[in-house]
Amino acid sequence: MQGVLWLMFLGTLLSSFLLFYECRKLDGYKFPVYTTEFCPRNKTEWEARSSEFNCNEDSSYACLPNENITELLQFCYPLQIISIEKGVCLYLTKKKSEPKHIDCNHFRYGCPSSAYWGSTIYNYPSCVSVGNGCFLAEPFCKSTTQHTGQKGQQGSHGNDMILIPSLIGALVLCAIVFLSIFFYRRKKRNSKLQTIDEENPETLKLLSEKENAERNSKPKSNDEENPETLQLLSEKDYADDLHEQAPVAIRRILPVKKLLMARITDIVAK
Structure with a gap:
């Protein structure tokens, strides 16, 4: 029982560390908003991230740039479906805590050519690839070299996010193996001590004397x-x-x- 509780504590601690590593909560919004290094890049990642946030029936998971276009935000927005027109990207304002659109027809690449939903924004990575106050797809934002560096940074962080769960899994597995060995050895030692006591002549003699004493102590009419x-x-x-x-x-x-x-x-x- 103690081993199970210890494993639960370890899992909670590591999960908290992973959440703190990935994002931080921001103040000033009407609902909880967290930063993230990158938005989900495909349907699988989107569903996994949405499941982690566990939004209620009247809201949906969303990932958009902030109003300064300097970092990405993720949150549960109080709307089941976020509908987005073609030729625009969204960002989240802080004061009103609502999405606003920005025209992306001047982007060098990746501007949505048809209407889409907020839950499929991973199909348009140009709308969630930001730099210092601009979208990386904008011609004046950064040079090609800097753009590549940003992609490399996101890729590196993605590798880190893959490495961390693997490390957590390895630590939990090691803990399980260690506790299994510990309890097995303790059980084996207790069994051995019990066998020694049963085979000890002095122990048998004491048990025999105890039985005789109990038998003789019974009152006779x-x-x-x-x-x-x-x-x-x-x-x-x-x-x-x-x-x-x-x-x-x-x-x-x-x-x-x-x-x-x-x-x-x-x-x-x-």
Whole structure:
């Protein structure tokens, strides 16, 4: 039981560390908003991230740039479906805490050519690839070299995010193996000590003496300790057997039986 509790504590601690590593909560919004290094890049990642946020029925997971276009934000927006027109990207304002659109037709690449939903924004990475106050797809934002560096940074962080769960899994596995070995050895040691005690002559002698003492300590009635009483009881049983087998003999033995009962009464009274 202690081992299970310890594993639960370890898992909670590592999960908290992972959440702190990935994002931090921001103040000033009408609902909880967290930063993130990158938005989900495909449907699988989107569903996984959405499951982690566990938004309620009346809201949906969203990932958009902030109003300064300097970092990415993720949150549960109080709307089930976020509909976005073609030719625009969204960002989240801080004061009103609502999405606003920005025209992206001047982007060098990646501007959405058809309407889409907020839950499919991973199909348009140009709308969630930001730099210092601009979208990386904008011609004036950064040079190609800097753009590549940003992608490399995101890729590096993605590798880190893959490495961290693997490290957590390895630590939990090591903890399980360690605790299994520990409890196995303790159980084996206790079993060995019990076997030694059972095979020890002194232990057997003590157990035998204890049983004899318990047997001798049982109280015995006066009738069981008196030999004369035992003999008379035996004669009484014999007379009872004759009573069942031969009715004629009963009349002959009956006076003897009464005499024996009287003697038993006198002995018990003494």
